[in-house]
Amino acid sequence: MKRTELDAYLADFLQINRFKDYAPNGLQVEGKEEIRTLVTGVTACQALIDKAIALNADALLVHHGFFWKNEPEVITGMKQRRIKALLQHDISLFGYHLPLDAHPVVGNNATLAHKLGLIEAEAHESLGDGLLWWGHTELSQTAAEFTATLERALGRTPLHIGDPKGTIHSVAWCTGGAQDYIDMAVQLGVDAFISGEVSERTFHSAQEQGIHYFAAGHHATERFGIEALGQHLARKFGLEHHFVDISNPV
The missing domain is CATH 3.40.1390.30 (NIF3 (NGG1p interacting factor 3)-like)
Incomplete structure (x- = not known):
């Protein structure tokens, strides 16, 4: 083409x-x-x-x-x-950048939800300009179990702030450097919030507002969208497509 x-x-x-x-x-x-x-x-x-x-x-x-x-x-x-x-x-x-974060099918938030098995996942209409997503797990999990789910899906151990024995069912998330969306996640009343990166202030925000927080890696949470977009283009236009994952621990 x-x-x-x-x-x-x-x-x-x-x-x-x-x-x-x-x-x-x-x-x-x-x-x-x-x-x-x-x-x-x-x-x-x-x-x-x-x-x-x-x-x-x-x-x-x-x-x-x-x-x-x-x-x-x-x-x-x-x-x-x-x-x-x-x-x-x-x-x-x-x-x-942001258009790929937000896309409802091949976007980073949509594909992360699929990888984690989150259901009824969608962008929130009034918070986060379409970049803050929310949904829930099929069954309630302990925070320790949800940490293991993230580790299996992303190939890295996330940072978890909260009680490992706590219960998680409802989740909000935004991939990449979205740690400051945690306050909007609190407004939604969800059990947990996932982003890629974390800041020093995020620890205190999660602790004081009583929400489980997971920093799952900027690169790790944003691998799936660009690959899905490439696969979409390959199918639609008959392109030869190669997804290349350059390892990044951040």
Whole structure:
């Protein structure tokens, strides 16, 4: 398919105009016009770019791309090396941040719910601009059991704040750096809140407001959306697709 066709399709499919984001959503680095081989990954780091080159990718599709607000505008050092590698190999870079978090089917929140077996999962209509999701477990679990569920699904042990013997049935979540959504989760009256990252203040907030909190990893909670998006594009447009997971313990 044409690069412009992919750009237009993703803009509509992910409804990018709904979001006021911290980086541009869509085509960030222009490569060859025809796209046959697509590589997806969480972050456009050098290791992922190198893997895309090795796979003869025409386009690289990521959740965390380039050109974030408040970062240095000059293209030097690490940024220069990354962009130079893409340009030298004529690889397009597409990045989608909040639109991928929020998508109801292939989004990070939707796919995390599926991996955890959460049911009646949906974005809350009035809290979190569509980024805060809530649902519940099929059966009540102890916090220790839910920790094990997270560990099996994500391949890493989450940080849990709360009594391991406490009961969890209702859950709110937002992937990535969403630890400060904990106050909105408390408003919902859920038993537990999951995000990717954690701050020092989160411990006190969880303790004092009586909610179980799980920091499950920024990278770990956002692996599934970009892979699902790549699989969707491969099915719809007949693209060769490779999801590459660059390990990240954060």
